Amino acid sequence: MIQVTFKDGSSREFEKGISALDVAKSLSAGLARQALSVEIDGETRDLTTPLEQDCKVTFLTFADDMGRWTMRHTASHVLAQAMKKLHPEAKLAIGPAIDNGFYYDFDLDGTLSTDDLAALEKEMQAIIKQDLKLERFELPREEAIAFMQEKGEPYKVELIRDLPEDAVISFYRQGDFVDLCAGPHLVSTGKIKAVKLMSVAGAYWRGNEKNKMLQRVYGTAFDKKSELDAYLFRLEEAKKRDHRKLGRELDLFSILDEGPGFPFFHPKGMVLRNLLEDFWRSEHTRRGYQEVKTPIMLNRQLWERSGHWDHYRENMYTTKIDDVDFAIKPMNCPGGILMYERKIHSYRDLPVRMGELGLVHRHELSGALHGLMRVRCFTQDDAHIFMTPDQIKDEIIGVIDLTSHFYDIFGFKFHVELSTRPENSMGSDEDWERATQALRDALEAKGMDYMVNEGDGAFYGPKIDFHLEDSIGRTWQCGTIQLDFQLPERFDLSYVGQDGEKHRPVMIHRVVFGSIERFIGILTEHFAGAFPLWLSPVQxxxxxxxxxxxxxxxxxxxxxxxxxxxxxxxxxxxxxxxxxxxxxxxxxxxxxxxxxxxxxxxxxxxxxxxxxxxxxxxxxxxxxxxxxxxxxxxxxxxx
Missing domain, CATH: 3.40.50.800 (Anticodon-binding domain)
Structure with a gap:
């Protein structure tokens, strides 16, 4: 007998060798129907996997990331089987699951058309209807190579040859179709309830332009037709709401060949932008913020003190002035620190809240640029708050209240994530623990539900991120609150306490819009260009x-x-x-x-x-x- 422990902490005994699927059936017929794969001691596996020893088991459904991944991965195999049925000469490359769907790369002589996708999808439906079992088997390296050579699959042979010597080489069979794959997969093709092929594009084998161009077919799969229909509706809505299209039609902004990633705002776009900035200023003035403006370019010494030169240099634009290295600022915080340093502060002065609508520049690869959503220069609605340690909780709560008020004005729902220490961080374990706990305490004091995003904090401190949900259900990360013990230490910041001695302040970095440019893009898509009256360039x-x-x-x-x-x-x-x-x-x-x-x-x-x-x-x-x-x-x- 073996002991199986479940997600809720409960456990039961089963016969050794029982499959995960049979365990699910013993718990609930509904669970067995909904389960797509299983996590065994942290590793995602097929439901047919036998349990040979004590283990922790979590059943994965379509509601789980890996459950969706399993279904969509199996759908890619169904696509490959359909392709081989309609085009036996096709050579198979790779077919992974991806965000929102899957794809498969094929080597074909002809060019696929929309009509071909319709025929492929029809054949996929027939394979799904057959409810073919997926069976895993393994072969030694040389047998695996010979097996794929016999089937005339050169790309699979190359993949096997590149696997480590001790790698397990596994295949999955469904009916008369076999594919090289590590899995996991669904129990059978019939578990795919709704599938749709979306598009076809070119893709170099292994992403190398020196290799042959293959044809990549994209698709998606859901466990309910209603969910697929809703997804397709959102895609159509997203096309209609594309801020780049509306930006042209409404004469708001443009991005020209002379400045890729550097947006031009037209007169009507400037009306919208100025209204947002005026609203920002009035709300911050009411809450005790002082507005400042810091230079766009500062010398290398400053960026070395802040840590950006070592941790962020690849994203910075640099130049030389009088043989001295300078950098165009990618962030406003070092300038904000210099503003704090300009005079001696007493504990009675704190908290000091300084806001800045600061233009920053960051180097983005040309392929990553996307309208106003990903640009090379943008205006951050930054604020830097300098405070005593006992003011941390109240100040974070104040920022949460301000951010919630802003998003309510625009009709956004939102959720929050707490991001913890990343690998390239600086500072002590004690400082990081203290900062992270302060953010937790503030969230819990507000009674807010939050997710923990492990390892995604800034290099100088943990953060709270606000993710907006727009009118068609997409999410956007905008506001952030970052608690920082590191930069005050690196810049030797101080205030004079009640005891007359110097003490180290704590610093909050925070944005609400995030980027004015990106927020305009989000608003344009959220409202489909039909801005509320107070924001409309022409009322x-x-x-x-x-x-x-x-x-x-x-x-x-x-x-x-x-x-x-x-x-x-x-x-x-x-x-x-x-x-x-x-x-x-x-x-x-x-x-x-x-x-x-x-x-x-x-x-x-x-x-x-x-x-x-x-x-x-x-x-x-x-x-x-x-x-x-x-x-x-x-x-x-x-x-």
């Missing part, structure tokens, strides 16, 4: 039905602009339906339609971009409505 557009109303329309536009309501006027000799459709495409919140009747009565026919016609209004009533909506920063009152 109202006056549309004329007839040229006789031009003077009245222009006067109305000027009066609204004088009142601080951002308004444009469309006097073109076009049909009113065409003008309304164009204003809708431009995502203008309010369309003010005026013709002979409105001009004679001194009123306005008001349309909202989502609610449609709101009827006729007096100008004073419209202004009051707009001002109230702006003051409340309402998300969409007419939705």
């Amino acid at each position: 109202c557009k006056v549309l004329t039905i007839t040229s006789r109303a031009d003077e009245y329309a222009q006067q109305l536009c000027d009066e609204l602009n004088d009142m601080g309501i951002r308004t444009e006027v469309d006097l073109r000799n076009e049909k009113i339906g065409f003008k309304i459709r164009e204003a809708q495409v431009e995502k203008v919140p309010y369309m003010l339609v005026v013709g002979d009747k409105e001009m004679e009565s001194g009123v306005i026919a008001v349309r909202h971009r989502k609610a449609g016609s709101l009827g006729v209004m007096e100008k004073a009533a419209l202004v009051e409505k707009i001002r109230k909506e702006v003051a409340e920063k309402a998300l969409d009152p007419e939705n």
Whole structure:
């Protein structure tokens, strides 16, 4: 008999050699249906694996990362089997599971088309319907090579030859199809409930441009058709909401060939940007922050003191001035420290909260650049808080409250992660433990659920990361709170305590937007370009039905602009339906339609971009409505 311990700490005895699947069946028929693979003493294995000794077992379902990975890995084998059925001459390369799906690389003479994907997917469905068992077997190295040579699979032979001498060489058989693979896999192909092939692309064998170009087929798999449908809907929504597309259509920003990774903000984009920065300033002033501005370039000595020269240099742009090394700042914190150092501080001065909308530059590889989401220069809404050790908890709570308020304004749900000490860190174990516990205490004092992200902290301290969820369910990491005992030590910072002696302050680094540029990209996709009224670059557009109303329309536009309501006027000799459709495409919140009747009565026919016609209004009533909506920063009152 062996002792099997489960995730909840309970344990039971079973006959030695029982399969993990039979253990699941003994616990619950529902668990046996849902289980896709199993973790045995920390290693993910097939459900058919026999249990030969005492062990800890966790069953993995589609809700678990490795459960999803198992299903999608098996789906890649089904794709390969379908390809060999339809194209027997195809040579197999590799087919792993990836985030949100899987792919398989093939060596084919012809070029795959959309029609080919449809046929492949149909054949995959037939294989899934057959519910073929997946059976693992192993072969000695030379037999494995001979086996793949016999099947005419040169890429598999190369993979086997490159394996370590003592490697276990395993294969999986499903029906008449066999593939080289370490696993794990599903019990049978029928466990795949929903599959979809997405696209085809070129890929060099082993990622080396000197090797042959293969054809890579991408797909995804889910355990419910409804989940697949929801995923495909989100993808379509994401295409419609792509901030790069909307940035062009709404004339917000551009990234030109003359400056890859360096965005240009257009007049309307600057309106949006300035509104976000004004909101940031007002909220920080209310909470006792002082705004500062530090230089964009500082000398090497500073970056050596901060640790960035040793730990971050590959991401920094450097130059020489008068034979001295300088670096364009990748972060604002060393400059913030110099601002703190400019005078002697008493404990009565602390906490000191200094905020900076600081432009930073970081070297990103060209292949990683993506619109406003990944750029080479961006504005961090940084703040650095210097405090006594007994102020840590309250200050972290204050930052959490501020960050929560910001995200509530934009309608974001969010979750938090606590990131702990990374491998390339600096400082003592004691400092790291103290800093990490302080972040835990603050989160628990706020009653917040959080995940622990082991080893993902900054090199100088642990951090709390805020992950936003947008309107179509995607998550974005934006805000962060980093607690730092290291830089105050490296820069020999101090304050004079109640005892008249010098003491070391503790430092918080934090951002809320994260990057103004990236946050604009996220907002653009979150709202699909239809920004709330208070953020809309153009809040109202006056549309004329007839040229006789031009003077009245222009006067109305000027009066609204004088009142601080951002308004444009469309006097073109076009049909009113065409003008309304164009204003809708431009995502203008309010369309003010005026013709002979409105001009004679001194009123306005008001349309909202989502609610449609709101009827006729007096100008004073419209202004009051707009001002109230702006003051409340309402998300969409007419939705």
